[in-house]
Amino acid sequence: xxxxxxxxxxxxxxxxxxxxxxxxxxxxxxxxxxxxxxxxxxxxxxxxxxxxxxxxxxxxxxxxxxxxxxxxxxxxxxxxxxxxxxxxxxxxxxxxxxxxxxxxxxxxxxxxxxxxxxxxxxxxxxxxxxxxxxxxxxxxxxxxxxxxxxxxxxxxxxxxxxxxxxxxxxxxxxxxxxxxxxxxxxxxxxxxxxxxxxxxxxxxxxxxxxxxxxxxxxxxxxxxxxxxxxxxxxxxxxxxxxxxxxxxxxxxxxxxxxxxxxxxxxxxx
Numbered sequence: 001x002x003x004x005x006x007x008x009x010x011x012x013x014x015x016x017x018x019x020x021x022x023x024x025x026x027x028x029x030x031x032x033x034x035x036x037x038x039x040x041x042x043x044x045x046x047x048x049x050x051x052x053x054x055x056x057x058x059x060x061x062x063x064x065x066x067x068x069x070x071x072x073x074x075x076x077x078x079x080x081x082x083x084x085x086x087x088x089x090x091x092x093x094x095x096x097x098x099x100x101x102x103x104x105x106x107x108x109x110x111x112x113x114x115x116x117x118x119x120x121x122x123x124x125x126x127x128x129x130x131x132x133x134x135x136x137x138x139x140x141x142x143x144x145x146x147x148x149x150x151x152x153x154x155x156x157x158x159x160x161x162x163x164x165x166x167x168x169x170x171x172x173x174x175x176x177x178x179x180x181x182x183x184x185x186x187x188x189x190x191x192x193x194x195x196x197x198x199x200x201x202x203x204x205x206x207x208x209x210x211x212x213x214x215x216x217x218x219x220x221x222x223x224x225x226x227x228x229x230x231x232x233x234x235x236x237x238x239x240x241x242x243x244x245x246x247x248x249x250x251x252x253x254x255x256x257x258x259x260x261x262x263x264x265x266x267x268x269x
Contacts (some may be wrong), residue, residue: 001073003122003126004066004075004126004127004255005159005181005182005184005249006074006075006077006158006159006161006181007074007158007160007179007181007186007239008074008075008076008181008184008186009072009073009074009075009076009137009140009186009187009254010073010074010075010120010122010126011055011056011073011118011120011125011127011128012055012056012069012070012072012073012074012128012137012206013044013055013056013057013064013070013071013073013118014055014057014058014060014068014069014070014237014248015054015057015058015059015060015068015069016038016057016058016060016068016139016246016248017059017060017068018246019037019043019045019057019058019059019238020229021245021246022057022068022099022244022246023045023047023057023173023222024142024223025224025225025244025245026047026055026057026221026244027215028219028223029050029210029219029220029223029225029252030134030135030208030210030216031044031049031134031135031253032047032048032049032054033047033048033049033167034046034047034048034053034057034093035109035133036049037049038197039183041100041101042058042059042061043058043059044058045057045058047134049130049134049135049136050130050133050135050166050253051131052130052217053128053130054128054129054130054135054137054138054208055137055208056171058104061111065191066081067247067248068110068244068246068247068248069116069203069205069247069249070206070248070250071108071116071117071118071126071204072107072117072118072119072140072157072204072206073119073120073127073155074117074118075120075121075122075127076119076120077121077144078121079097079105079106079107079119079121079133080097081107081258082107082119082121082157082158083097083107083109083119085118085156086109086111086157087181088150088156089130089152089153089156089157090111090112090152090153091109091110091111091112091153091157092109093107093108093109093203094108094109094110094116095107095108095109097119097121100123100125101123102123102124102146103123103124103125104120104121104122104123104124104125105120105121105123106118106119106120106121106252107119109142111142111144111149111150111153111154111202112146112150112152112153113144113145113146113149113150113151113202114144114201114202115142115143115144115201115202115203115204116121116203117195117204124269130145132199132209133209134209135208135209135210136208136209136234137206137207137208137209138207138208138209138253138255139188139203139206139207139236139253140141140188140205140206140207141187141188141189141190141205142154142188142189142190142203142205143185143190143192143194143196143202143203143204143205143209144189144190144191144204145191145196146202147175147177147189148189150189150202151177151189154187154189156209158181159181160179160180160181160186161175161179161180161186161267162178162179162267162268163177163178163180163233163265163266163267163268164176164177164265164266164268165177165178165261165263165264165265166264166265166266167263167264173191173193175191176188176189176190176191177189177268178265190205203249204242205249205250205251205254206250206251207239207252208250208251208252208253209252209253209255209260210252210253210254210255211254211256212254213218213230213231213237213238213240213252213253213254213257214231214238215262216240216252216254217230217231217242218238220244220252223245224245225242225243225244225245226242226243227240227241227242228240228241228242228243228249229241233259233260234258234259234260235256235258235259235260235261235262235263236255236256236258237253237254237255237257237258238253238254238258238259239252239253239254240252242247253257256267
């Protein structure tokens, strides 16, 4: 797979204090197998589906123990230049660009409403080897309480064009926007409503594809995960939002089970 165009989600990883527990959970729910942990790189361990790299898990560095969370990385041809754009447009660089051997260069940042994301300048590691197949990354959305800040930031940092979803049947609270790189839709942005407890910060929600949403939810909850929303059918697929036993939020989606008409999208100038 060639290096992804700038702004395309290209990798996902998560820090877990119990890496073996995470491997067992996601192995069961998403069918992942795992490579050898790389002691040179903090025991970073890649996850595979049918032999293709789809994500990674890693233990926290000393002093970094905190809430487990999935981190989505966006492709960049120049991580240092992207980091500067992030600063210039009201974001925060949480971790300065750092070269990871010959694999590439990574940075961590947060957009102005606080959602954390990664930047990846590919070297030998170009990112996802499979997407939108069961067990692989399928989609992501930025959940934010301050959509106007997020909406200004994202196209200023990445070469995104935007469309606003017009879905009156979803109610006046529904505020959803999509971002494209060229013709490809790569990211969603959802305004957080009062349904979210006030202590939940802005975050990036990562979706993994599954063959059967309901079966994946049953397996996840049986293994100690918590169902947060759904399962629900939509024009995009049948999906559900979950938290794993260590508290990391993620969603699963069966892309083959769709229901309803695609919503209308309006270009945002």
